[in-house]
Amino acid sequence: MDFSRLETSSKIGDGWVYPAAQPLSSGLLEVDAEAGHRLYWEEYGNAAGEPVMFLHGGPGGACAPDMARFFDPARYRVILFDQRGCGKSEPTVASAGPAVALRNNTTADLIGDIVKLRDALGITGKMHVFGGSWGSTLAMAYAIEHPAHCASLVLRGIFLGAAEDLDYLYQGNAATWHEAPYALTAPGAYISYPGEWGELLSVLTVEERRDVMAAYKRIFDMVPATEAERETQLQAAVTWSLWEGVISNMIPESAATGKFGDADFALCFAQIEAHYFANNLFIEPGHxxxxxxxxxxxxxHIVHGRFDQVCPLTQASRLVAALQGAGAEPATYMVTNAGHSAMERENALALTAIMDGLPTLAG
Structure with a gap:
């Protein structure tokens, strides 16, 4: 049988509108002397252009140069930065451990960091705030505190972080999986990814699967005393990371795990996510x-993949309904034939089209 004509990737590949580029400048900004946090940032595009603050996902996902490719480099001044504890910011969970890197690491701290980065880079007027997944959450939280700073919100893969949203991603049928792994006993991403779901649960005992997130959090909070314990913790982090990484694409790329299979990335990503999820994202429920x-x-402006299994479309639906209840329609609401990742072709092109079509900022 010939399978050569089947699609093997839903990523944008060479379909970008704008080319890859080198940063204009970069640096480390001290934002918390007490806890030692310094943010790594990069600037792309036009240094005199309209400012765009890019907020990456996770939390703990870090930035990559391709994230500057959604934006016309002649028009926009694009700021990428790694949030506390991950990427090239200091200290990271991987380099210093969670006790150090998760100190003073809350949503309020991250909102404060955006303000400090704005000030340090001389952004005095309004800016576009662009974020996907957890980045959409942080973008909304920031905008609620500082609406006068925001010319627009461009949000992809809306993540509201309610208990039902996290249960869909991490709990599903876990409690009864040992008895009937393919039974549809509860809603969840496991329905579309049963093999990957089995990998996520294989780390845990039957009893631990009653609360998957809490069980993983206990593993991440462990201070390893032996090489075996360190290996157990690392394997749990990589498994957690790969679960989200693989299911982020409508066409899973299990053989090309990329950053999600990297040990340092996984340690940061998994432990920071677990830290935030265990604390309701450090956001008051319903806020x-x-x-x-x-x-x-x-x-x-909202872009959301119809087939998103990390943040199902119902989360975007709830946001749209809330905006309508407040008397405003979204400026854009685009439901794409894509999954979760910003790097999926339809999501990337929709986001680029929105940025290309925004009204020019005065001044």
């Missing part, structure tokens, strides 16, 4: 949608 009246004062 984001309950502040829709503030968000409604800003043009909100």
């Amino acid at each position: 984001l949608l309950g502040s829709a009246d503030v968000l409604a004062t800003i043009p909100v």
Whole structure:
């Protein structure tokens, strides 16, 4: 049988509108002397252009140069930065451990970091705030606190972080998986990815699967005393990371795990996510949608993949309904034939088209 004509990737590949580029400048900004946090940042595009603050996902996902390719380099001044504890920021979970890197690492701290980065880079007026997944969460949280700073919100893969959203991704049928692994006993991403789901649960005992996130958090909180314990913790982090990485694409790329299979990335990504998820994202339940009246004062552009299994489309639907309840339609609401990742072709092209079509900022 000839399978050569079947699609093997849903990623954008060589379909980008704008070319890869080198940063104009980069640096480390001290944002918390007490805890020792310094943010790594890079600037792309036009140094005199309209500022765009890019907020990466995760939390703990870090930035990569391709994230600057959504934006016309002649028009925009694009700021990428790695949030506390990950990427090239200092210290990281991988280099210093969670006790150090997760100190003073909350949503309020990250919002404060955006303000400090704005000030350090001389961004005094309004800016476009662009974020996907957890980046959409942080973008909304920032905008609620600082609406006067926001010319627009460009959000992809809306993540509201409610208990039902996390259960869909991490709990599913885990409690009964040992009895009937393919039974549809609860909603969840496992329905579309049963093999990958089995890998995620294989790390845990039957009892631990009653609360998957709590069980993984206990592993991540362990201070390894032996090489075997270190290996157990690392394997758990990589397994957690690969689960989200693989299911982020409509066409899973299990053989090309990329950064999600890298040990240092996985340690940061998994442990920071678990830290935030165990603390309700450090956001009061209902705060984001309950502040829709503030968000409604800003043009909100939404791109969400119809087949997103990390952040199902219902999360975007809830945000749109909240904006409508506050008397405002989203400036854009594009449901793409894609999954979760910003690097999926339809998501990437939709985001680029939105940025190309935004009204020019005055001044």
